[in-house]
Amino acid sequence: QVQLVESGGGLVQAGGSLRLSCAASGRTFTTNAMGWFRQAPGKEREFVAAISWSGGTTYYADSVKGRFTISRDNAKNTVFLQMNSLKPEDTAVYYCAAHAGGSYRDLRSFRSWGQGTQVTVSS
Numbered sequence: 001q002v003q004l005v006e007s008g009g010g011l012v013q014a015g016g017s018l019r020l021s022c023a024a025s026g027r028t029f030t031t032n033a034m035g036w037f038r039q040a041p042g043k044e045r046e047f048v049a050a051i052s053w054s055g056g057t058t059y060y061a062d063s064v065k066g067r068f069t070i071s072r073d074n075a076k077n078t079v080f081l082q083m084n085s086l087k088p089e090d091t092a093v094y095y096c097a098a099h100a101g102g103s104y105r106d107l108r109s110f111r112s113w114g115q116g117t118q119v120t121v122s123s
Contacts (some may be wrong), residue, residue: 004097015085020081022036023078032053034049035047036050037107038093045095046107049068069081079096093118093119094117095111095114095115095116
């Protein structure tokens with residue numbers, strides 16, 4: 001089992017940047033693909049990005065492609081989400097999770113969710 005703690009959220013103006021971190025504990029971290037999801041008020045949780053266990057393959061939602069970058073440091077058991085050119089519609093609670101099998105874009109394929117970190121983008 002992997003335990004996850006997100007950090008790095010905050011308030012930023014449109015066009016700004018934030019870097020989210022997801023610190024993992026547990027022996028299986030380096031064998032798990034990892035994902036970032038987000039949930040805005042009144043909306044369903046949605047896929048943002050995912051990364052393979054080696055970091056060699058990444059996946060992005062169309063809405064963030066070209067602006068966000070997912071990466072991982074297996075030596076530090078940490079996954080990152082670099083968010084640039086932020087927009088007000090990026091405002092949400094961001095969660096990381098460990099992939100358990102299935103489509104990377106489906107939240108049902110993930111387990112061991114963190115508690116989330118709030119990102120607010122002002123216009």
